[in-house]
Amino acid sequence: MHMNFRQLEVFVSIVKFHSFSKAAEELYLTQPTVSAHISALEEEMGVQLIVRSTKAVYPSAAGAVLYEYANNLLMMRDRTYYAMKNYPEMLTSTLEVAASTVPAEYILPKLIHEFTQQYPQVLFSMRETDSGQVIRRVLTDEVMLGFTGTTMDDDKCQFQEIAKDRLVIVAPNTEAYAQYPRDAFPEDALRTAPFLQRMLGSGTRKESDAYLINCGVNPADLHTVAYFDSIESIKRAIEQGMGIAIMSEISVLDTEQQKKVLVFRNENPFMHRRLYCVYRKERQLSPTAELFVKYLKDTCQ
Known part of the structure; x- marks a missing residue:
């Protein structure tokens, strides 16, 4: 028995x-x-x-x-x-998520589309902000799920990898920059070139600062000429010749293919990163959120 x-x-x-x-x-x-x-x-x-x-x-x-x-x-x-x-009824609710720029604009649209093809009754509501704000909204229960380009040391959060990404150096398509090898943008040029930066709180900004420090370049010593919230604004500024930037590779593939910018893929461990789904460990996720997390685990392995 x-x-x-x-x-x-x-x-x-x-x-x-x-x-x-x-x-x-x-x-x-x-x-x-x-x-x-x-x-x-x-x-x-x-x-x-x-x-x-x-x-x-x-x-x-x-x-x-x-x-x-x-x-x-x-x-x-x-x-x-x-x-x-109550499973069928519980899956009809809106799933509110927060996402930083790269996941929001280049990763989640495809994943959400494929998920809603299987579960058309699910409605997503996505708020776009920087990685720091995404994690804050998860911790304060404003949203159940967040998507970021970086992690933080907080044992209250669970970070689940959803994609791999790499950072690249993006420059105007001019003769001055075209002389450099595409896999070895010079560190001296990083120090002296006009530099376009994301705002503090951005996951890309945090990871790019780590790369610069690893190269012996103090981010505070850069010749920064502008700060931007928007990836698209940085891309347009580079096209106009305003300066260079460290960006997510996935965000500039289209611009590179159109030959509007030059992309440099320096080989360095700090140029590789992961994108994450984040949720609070002690919070009971809704059936819809649990289903989407499981879908991400199965799809993004």
């Missing part, structure tokens, strides 16, 4: 009422049936769970431990039943 939910229900009821007869009454069972369930449970566990005396009925030390686990198991059973019973 194996432990079952009915035995746990009987056990929890006896502990709650300190009585076999009241437990039998609550569960619409006879008292002998209640006693049989407890005897079978104690035999299965190999320990005494209920102390019976002429004056009181109470859990043993082992029974007190089981009581906590039994309550959790019964609660999880009820939640599972509710979720499955």
